[in-house]
Amino acid sequence: xxxxxxxxxxxxxxxxxxxxxxxxxxxxxxxxxxxxxxxxxxxxxxxxxxxxxxxxxxxxxxxxxxxxxxxxxxxxxxxxxxxxxxxxxxxxxxxxxxxxxxxxxxxxxxxxxxxxxxxxxxxxxxxxxxxxxxxxxxxxxxxxxxxxxxxxxxxxxxxxxxxxxxxxxxxxxxxxxxxxxxxxxxxxxxxxxxxxxxxxxxxxxxxxxxxxxxxxxxxxxxxxx
Numbered sequence: 001x002x003x004x005x006x007x008x009x010x011x012x013x014x015x016x017x018x019x020x021x022x023x024x025x026x027x028x029x030x031x032x033x034x035x036x037x038x039x040x041x042x043x044x045x046x047x048x049x050x051x052x053x054x055x056x057x058x059x060x061x062x063x064x065x066x067x068x069x070x071x072x073x074x075x076x077x078x079x080x081x082x083x084x085x086x087x088x089x090x091x092x093x094x095x096x097x098x099x100x101x102x103x104x105x106x107x108x109x110x111x112x113x114x115x116x117x118x119x120x121x122x123x124x125x126x127x128x129x130x131x132x133x134x135x136x137x138x139x140x141x142x143x144x145x146x147x148x149x150x151x152x153x154x155x156x157x158x159x160x161x162x163x164x165x166x167x168x169x170x171x172x173x174x175x176x177x178x179x180x181x182x183x184x185x186x187x188x189x190x191x192x193x194x195x196x197x198x199x200x201x202x203x204x205x206x207x208x209x210x211x212x213x214x215x216x217x218x219x220x221x222x223x224x225x
Contacts, residue, residue: 078099
């Protein structure tokens, strides 16, 4: 197993390296202290199992940096580990293709659990962040977390690569509904709808709503009219 971890605070970077080595004893861990350092590493090697990086670091704007990293290594999952929790930033990172968002205040055991989930092909969004920034009540929020974690799993028995909730959202998109209208029809918050749209587009490997609808019809998820 091979990790690339990055943080501009040396103490935190070394601490994270120690935690990872303790959990993954045979892992190769490459360190970087800026986005520039990440880019230099990726010029020489791209065969990482996971990239774990701070959000705000020297060397580049975080948004442009994450876009570049994801473009250069599209198959490598990226986890953000940050003290910054903002719903708009959170949404933008997942739009780019990030697979997880972890708080630096998390205990080591929870950080490892989140990493294992992402390595297994899932996604990790802290429930506290969803509830705080998107005003999701506990029960719907638990369902959303379950849905998120199922996103990259194999096709279900019915052949659908989307989760049931993502299928409902896609059906609403096909009706031409706005995020606000979808939220009302499905009893969700607009923030939750945005998350589902991001995930279903990633699963369908498309970049916009029209392409998602066309792909849904091609795969038989949506009925052709």
